[in-house]
Amino acid sequence: MRRIFARWAGTGAVGRRSPVIRSTLLTVLAATLVAATVLAATTISTNVVTEGTLAVTGRATTSASLVIGTSQSGPFDLGAGDLFVGGEATTTGNLGVGNSSNADDDSLFFDQHGAEALWWDDSPGQFQVTDDLIVNGAATTTGTLAIGTSAASDDDYLFFDDGWTEALWWDNDPGQFQLTDDLLVSGNATTTGYLVVGGTNPTSNLAAGSLWVSGTASSTNVVVSGQATTTGNLSVGHSNQTANSTTTVTFGSYEATSVNQGVCLKIRQGTAFVWCYIGGANGTTLTCSKTISCE
Incomplete structure (x- = not known):
């Protein structure tokens, strides 16, 4: 076995080591410094480019916005704390929008340049959409369903069936509800x-x-x-009347307390009227007059 001895060049101070010992000490010192640098928090003031995977086992924070993808598109004015994802974004947990404040409006944008959006309007406290909303399944509500509340002078529709062929709508002029088909009550x-x-x-x-x-x-x-x-x-009793049947026309009141009230028949002759009424104690008197109204 070969032994390596180091001798000191002087006493009372560190002397010059042999080349082998000096190389070994420098290697150990460099490895220690690299490990300390990797384990400590790193602040990067310039761009970092990597062609492989960048893995972060702890937190990754930024004092400005964070853009994931090749470039940022759309009219979004990103500020500190904003995240822009140029591709798909998935999560296995919850996605919170606007959690930092309970008194602001929070929006979820769609389409190029954010032309369409779904947002929470904090005042008066409701969800809104910029365009049509189609529900292919069941839609239920425990409160009020309002249609066309954005304007007071337009027609508002509720469509049914495939292709929107049937509808119930409010016709603002003349001010009435209309149906495209029959109504069965x-x-x-x-x-x-x-x-x-x-x-x-x-x-x-x-x-x-x-x-x-x-x-x-x-x-x-x-x-x-x-x-x-x-x-x-x-x-x-004129149409589809059974042979030898009797057609009854009843005039007067069905109320039992009104048996003594008279019955008046108003018959028109050209521009004049003739009034005939049945009266008397037993309702046996028929009187007609062109001048005396029984109404």
Whole structure:
């Protein structure tokens, strides 16, 4: 076995070592300095370019914005703390937008140059989108669903079926709801105004509770508690009547307390009217007059 001895050139001070010892000490010192440099926090004031993978086992912080990708595009004015990803960004956990403050608007941009966006409007406190929203599945709400609240003078639509072929919409002028197809009501249908059936509107002002039928109206049982007028003929028991059957027309009130009230028939002759009324204690008297109204 070969032994290597080092001798000192003098006493009381470090002397000159042999070339082998000196090389060994320099190698150990260099390795120690490199390890200390790698393990310590590193601040880079200029660009760093790597052709391989840059792995960070701890935190990576920046005092400005961070751009991942070849270049930044769009009208975004990036500031300190902003992140721009030129490709895909995925996460296996939660993605928080605007967590630093609960009193600002937070936006999620889409498309080139951020032309479309979904954002949270902190005041009045609602989500908004810049364009149409299509839900292919079920859409439910526990509150109010508002359509067309951005303007008070336009028409607003609710579409149904494939291709948007059926719709319910608000026609702002003249101010009414319209349907593209039939409406079936399986329960009761009530109105506080008048009801128009057909494509022709009434030529006069109708009172609340009135019914205007521009075509033919047929029913097996009709009860009219107010006025009933027609510009054509009124046929009772004329169509599809069973042979030897009786058609009954009832005038007056169905209320038991109104049995002593008279019944008035108003018959028009040209521009004049004839009033006929049935009265008397037993309702056996029929009186007609052109001058005395029984209304």
